[in-house]
Amino acid sequence: MKRFIFHLVTLLPLIFFGCQEAENFTPRDYSFIQSQEIHSVDASGATIDFNIIDPGIFPIVSYGVEYVEKELFERPFFEGPFLVEEVEGEPSSEALSIRMETDLISGVEYVARPFIKSNKLTVYGEFLSFTAQGSKAPIISEVSSSVLGMRLEITIRGNNFSQRPQNNRIVVPGLEDYFEFEILESSKESLRVRVNKKILKESYSDDERYDLVLNVQGQEAILSSLFTVGYPRISQINTLKARVGDEIIVDLILEEEREFLYITLNYERANFLALPLQRIGGNQYRTVLTPYPTGKHILGFLMEGIYNVYPEEFEILED
Amino acid sequence: MRKFFFQFAVIILLIQLFSTELLAQRNDYIVLNDTIFSEGYIKQEYSEITSTIYFRKTKKEPWNKYSNTQVKEYYFSKRKYYAKEIERGNGREFIFLKLIPNQLEGVNLYRSTDQKMQFFLEKEGSIQLLDESYREVLRQTVANAELDPLLEITHFTGEDMAYFLSEAGTFKKPRTYSKRVGVTPFSGVIQTINRFQLPNTNQLARVTGAGWQLGTDMEIQVNRLRNVSLHLRPSFSSSSGSDFIIFRDGGNAFETDSYLSQTIFQLPLSGKFHLDLVPNSWRAFGEVGYGISFINLQESSLQIAEIQEGSVTTYVRDFELNGLYNGFVGGLGIEKYLSKGRALIIGIHYSSMSSGVEKFAETSMFVGFKF
Incomplete structure (x- = not known):
C-alpha cells in the first residue's frame, strides 16, 4: 500500500499539469490576422505591425495596410476609399511590418488596419489609430514623354506620390499659358496625367527646355529641363x-x-x-x-x- | 418580520440559559455515607477539590464542609462525583473522582478532579489508574475484537474512552469506525465549464477546460454513529480551455474562439453521509452542500472573425469574468479504510455556481488520504 501511495503521489503532478490546455486556434478557411501596434511614427511615415495567426487554406496573393484620416473614417456611411500600402506575393513570415509613407499629414489622426488578400477574399485586421508626423517627399524617376504637345496623356513614375489625384499638382514653369495638367489616376508610384492644350505655342524649338515640378501636399519634386514643346x-x-x-x-x-x-x-x-x-x-x-x-x-x-x-x-x- | 424573529429568538435563548442555571443549582445533591440524600447548593474549592466539598440546603444557610470520607457521591453542575479509594503512585488515598458517563454496564470511567489527564477505570468493584497501556486495559475490559479498529483511534481522552466503552455497551454488529475529526489532503483532475456572455453581443460562450486541483477536506462527525459528517473543503484549482462558436449578431456572422486560463479557490461547506459496504474496509459516501468560488482569470482571449460579403475582419480581444460565484456542491465516492482510522478516498466532486448571468461548474475526480 505504501508503494501504491508513493507512485500515486509522484504520478499525480504529471497527470495534473498534463491536463492544462494551451491557447489554441480553430483552423478556418480564411486567414486570421491580428493587428499589433503602430510605431516609428516620424516625418517619413509610420509602421504597422501585425501577425498572421493562421494563413488559411487559400494562397495569399498580397498583403498590406489600409489607412485614412480618422475624421473621415468616423463620418456616417464612410466606406472608403482608403489609402493603401500593398505588397504583392505571399508574406515571408508570420510577423509582418508595413510602412505607410504617403499622404500622412503631420498632426492629423489616422486609423489603419492590415489586410491579406487571397482569392476573392480580403481579410482585415483591427483598426489602430495614430497621429502622423508627415510622410516622405515625392521622387520622380521617369516620365513617359519629354515633348509636351505630342501626347494626350503622360505617365510619371517615381515614389511617394499622393494616392489621391487631387493632392498631386503638376506645374511646368513658363508653359502655364499653353498646357494644363489633370491627374487622372494616382498611386504611390505613378501618376497618369492628361495634358490639355490651352493654346498652341506657335514657336518652339528643341533648345527651349522646361522643368517639371510636382507638388504633393506641400512637398516638391523637380525634374529640371525635362520638357520641350512639339506637336504631331x-x-x-x-x-x-x-x-x-x-x-x-x-x-x-x-x-x-x-x-x-x-x-x-x-x-x-x-x-x-x-x-x-x-x-x-x-x-x-x-x-x-x-x-x-x-x-x-x-x-x-x-x-x-x-x-x-x-x-x-x-x-x-x-x- | 426578520427583526421580530431575531428578538424572539434572543429572548428564548436568554430564558433558556437562565433557567438552565437555576435547574443546575436546584438539582445539585449530595449523598452521605449514611445514604442521606439532600438537594441543595454545592460549592467546590479547587485547593481541596479532591477531599472536600461545601453544601447548603438553602441560600440563607451557611456552607457546611464535608470530607470525602463523609460523602459517598454528589451531583454538581450536571456531573456526578464519587469518593473512591485509589492508587496513583503515592500510596492509596481517598479522593473525589468525576464520572465520565458511558453505556457499558458495570464499567465506570472516572477522571481525577485535580489532574485533567488522569483517568480511572472501575470494573467489578476494582478501580485502576489508566496509563499508556490504556488500550490494552480497554481491550481486556470489553473483550470484543470487532472493536479493535475503534480502539486504534481511541485516544487518551475521556471523551474517546467513554465513546469506546459506550460502543462496547451498545454493540450489535460490526461497522466502520472513524475519527471524530479528520483531515484529508486531496488532489485531482478537474473539468471546468464557464458560461459567460461575449462582450458587446447577446451570445453566450461555453468554455470547457481541464486542469488540476489541490485541497484539504476538514471533517467533523456530527452524530454518534459517525456516519454523518460536516465538511469544510477548501481547494485550489487551475484550468484552461477553449470553445469555438458560430453565431449571427447584428446581421453579420461571427466565428469565435474563446480561450481562458483561470485559477479557482473554492470553499464548499457540505454534509456527507457514509454507507458501510464492508465494515472497517470499504465505505461509500454522498455529499451535498453549498459553496463559494473565487475565480482569478489568468489569461483570456477571444479570436473573433466577423464575416461579411467578400471580406472577413479578424481581431483578438481579452475579456473579464466575475470573481465571486456561489451555489450547489455535491459528490460521491468510496473510502478504503486502512489502519488507525486512515483511509484512501477516491471520489467525484461537483459544483455548479453562478454569478449573475455567468455560470461556473467544476467536476473533479480526486484522490485523498484521510489522516
Missing part, C-alpha cells in the same frame, strides 16, 4: 502633286497612335478637304485623294484638334 505633324510626303484617286503616303512625327488622323487641304477655309489616314506601319500612313478642285492648296495635318501646316503646298492635277 507631317515629316515627309511621297508627292506634292496628285490626281483624284491617287494614293498619298505620309510619314508623321507622332508619339502615340490615334483613331482619327487626317491630312487636310485648306483646313482653315469653309470648303476644306480632310483625308483620313490609314496606318501602314511605324509612323507611315496612307490615304487616297478624293474629288476636290484642281490647283494648289495649303497642306496640313489634323489630329484631335491639333492642326499643323506643312511648309509646302499640295497641287491637284487635272485628270
